[in-house]
Amino acid sequence: MLPDDALLQELLHLQQLVLLALEHLRHGNARPLRDDLGHFLVRNFGGHQLARVALAAQALLKSGQKGTLAKKALDYLTEKKDAFGNWQSTQATILSLKAFLLSFTKGTNSDTSGTVVVSVDGKAVDRVQITKDNNDLLHLVDLKAYTHEGAHQVGLSFAGKGSMQYQIVGRYYVPWVKRAPAADPLSIDVSYDRTTLAQNETATAKVRVTNNTPATAKMIMVDLGIPPGFEPSGEDFAALLDESRNKNGGKLEKYTITAKQVILYFDGLNARQRLDFSFKLRAKFPVRAQAFSSRVYEYYNPTVENKTKPVEMTVVAK
Secondary structure, three states: OOOOHHHHHHHHHOHHHHHHHHHHHHOOOOOOOOHHHHHHHHHHOOOOHHHHHHHHHHHHHHHOOOHHHHHHHHHHHHHHOOOOOOOOOHHHHHHHHHHHHHHOOOOOOOOOEEEEEEEEOOEEEEEEEEOOOOOOOOOOOOOOOOOOOOOOOEEEEEEEEOOOOOOOOOOOOOOOOOOOHHHOOEEEEEEEOOOEEEOOOEEEEEEEEEEOOOOOEEEEEEEEEOOOOEEEOHHHHHHHHHHOOOOOOOOEEEEEEOOOEEEEEEEEEOOOOEEEEEEEEEEOOOEEEEOOOOEEEEOOEEEEEEEOOOOEEEEEOO
């Protein structure tokens, strides 16, 4: 929902405060907040800083004024988008996407056209033609063929009219390192009673989720990785849903079973609360594979998370 007219007018009257907020966020909160700026942010926005900037961008774009300031907000949001195309929380993601959609109808990007040249180590490797018909679409250039081992310099140049946002995402793998459970605000541990079994036999997974902080953790998500070729028992999760119905903390609100994981939605965990449960998995096919990593995180702040190391499972034919 876009800001109402009253909030819009207030934002326009306090444009300098919005600009200061962007500069404050860009410098990693190193600069002290002015009293009136802090009051402005908390009173009008609240919540996550990305949602604040996205809401300010919408207001500025809707007004049709101060395009430079709106572009600063959009540039900041572009920088903060993660590799999955999200902005940390559901609210921030929705508000950011709405801001970008507005920028193509009310901002300076609506008539952008030209050519983007992508280069690696000084050599052009791809060109993307931008027109008024496709300037609101995502254009993806895969550079893995040019960026193997070692350091590389990726360059982008744009010749044409208007301006565009861009993002460069790198993906790499590192060895798993076991961390102490108390090292993170939330921790999860998943163990199996056996990792080698015959086809159609079952294994039992034991799960322990812990809130390691002295404060309540609200809206907790648990993603349980399912090994390829295994089928989790839906009855076990239905029983957990029923058993926790009257709990205050550790109450399972609902669950979703997919091919790769079971997603559990908990109301939260009380201070220092530990949640233990188990579920069975049936081996459907002969296979040797790793279980997908399991994860616990806060729904509204996914950066507060903990993951498990994948476990290798072996199923032999009967």
